[in-house]
Amino acid sequence: MPTLTYTHWRDVPETTWRWPSFSPTEMACRGSGAIKINTEAMDMLQRLRNRLAKPLIVLSAYRSPEHNRAVGGAPASKHMLATAFDIAMANHDPVAFEAAARAVGFLGFGFYPRSGFMHIDLGPARSWGDRFPVQATAFIEETPPAREVLAQSRTLRGTGAAGVATVGAAGIEVAQEVLAETQDAVLPLVPYLETLRWVFIAVALGGIAVAVWARIDDWTRGRR
Missing domain, CATH: 3.30.1380.10 (Muramoyl-pentapeptide Carboxypeptidase; domain 2)
Structure with a gap:
């Protein structure tokens, strides 16, 4: 050699x-x-x-x-x-x-x-010499940061509530228009439907506010 x-x-x-x-x-x-x-x-x-x-x-x-x-x-x-x-x-x-x-x-x-x-x-x-201890895993793989489960996500709950409420408000508005064109017997229900539509709108705005707050909170905690 x-x-x-x-x-x-x-x-x-x-x-x-x-x-x-x-x-x-x-x-x-x-x-x-x-x-x-x-x-x-x-x-x-x-x-x-x-x-x-x-x-x-x-x-x-x-x-x-x-x-x-x-x-x-x-x-x-x-x-x-x-x-x-x-x-x-x-x-x-x-x-x-x-x-x-x-x-x-x-x-x-x-x-x-x-x-x-x-x-x-x-x-x-x-x-x-003594052999090295057997390692179960040679190297620890990098794992992504823990994420919230979708069913428990505050953002999802907020946006979901906003979506449902928005659809509900739109449905009430359509119902009002339909009832207004039907028989006089159901016309007394129209004022109540107007009130219910505003309730749905308020819920939608609240859901949007929850979603925005949740995203800001996640950002500050490093969950981006």
Whole structure:
């Protein structure tokens, strides 16, 4: 497996770097700035990034022997060969991440749920640490703000009352015209119908007022 070594990540030629989702800075030793590039491991990491379709936050990649000792790494850590990566799980479901990493060819897995990252490397096949708790839902979906049930909506009640009253007032007016043209026996009812028509009009105006007040109140409470 081809491996390229540079004293500092700034020395990496742009023509050499072919992994668009990552940079030499991310892969360099956090202690010295030196970088070792294992092209097979980097190709696999890029395939994992493409498969997951979301960023990989690399906490640790290559480590110089001195830096590996300083951070308490294993004496034969794969980080010193640039074939291992520690990836934060902050933006990933660990179960889905592990499955994708295995699918692209990673064989070694270390689980660090308390520190929030997963170690992956080229192998040999093995695993250690306590697995991350299984999440019922990987990410909480955004839910729309609660809305009033239509049957309980103040606005609907107000506009409904206004509509019914308006129709009622119009019906009374039609009835008046019809009765006025019928027999004299029913003419005494016309004054009462006039009063009833005004009652319906008053109810309609009240319904409209309730609807307007409800919309203003909803606006002030952020229910738009």
